[in-house]
Amino acid sequence: MGESKIELLEPTSPESPVAKFLEKNGPGVHHVAYGVEDIEAAIASLVAKGTRMIDAVPRNGAHGARIAFIHPKSSGGVLTELCEAGHHSH
Template sequence: MTKKINHIGIAVKSLESALPLYRDVMGMAFEGTEEVAEQKVRVAFLAVGESRIELLEPTSEDSPVAKFLEKNGEGVHHLAYQVDNLDAVLADLAAQGVRLIDEKPRRGAHGTRIAFLHPKATGGVLTELCEV
């Protein structure tokens, strides 16, 4: 089912303020930024080995990431696993009774298809599945 860890999402108040640590101090390869309007975030991706760090900056006060920041402050937001057939994986998880946030895939950054599993079903970790 899961192929690898695709990325770790980190909620930040400002991409501009957070990027220097990851790019300049830690030496991660900066892959660019993108706005994901549907999720009300701007994201920046940085490569580290075969995985990536995804910095998430809210673009609206009603963004889920803005609500996360208000409640928890900056920090790890989600863990994303890469899968080959997201539709089949979601159907299998639903059949096993796993609580899903997204029953159907939606568009993610870089043209990926994504879906989230509810943290109550995954030991308190917001889990994203992504099909590249």
């Protein structure tokens, strides 16, 4: 699998997406992320294959990364993130 990392998340407010996830599901895996070199190309390839995206256009994520989420209905029920590393992310 190569280089990998685990991020531990906590809610920033009672209304945050993480707080709502924990309330509904309890503690556990929130999502899985995959690093990609070119996020626009990755999105285009997935959409061409019929993948449902939450983010059809990349947005800014943690650590200067550009991110986009695949809808769980297109990824076996698992919320899946595409992540293009930022230039200053080491």
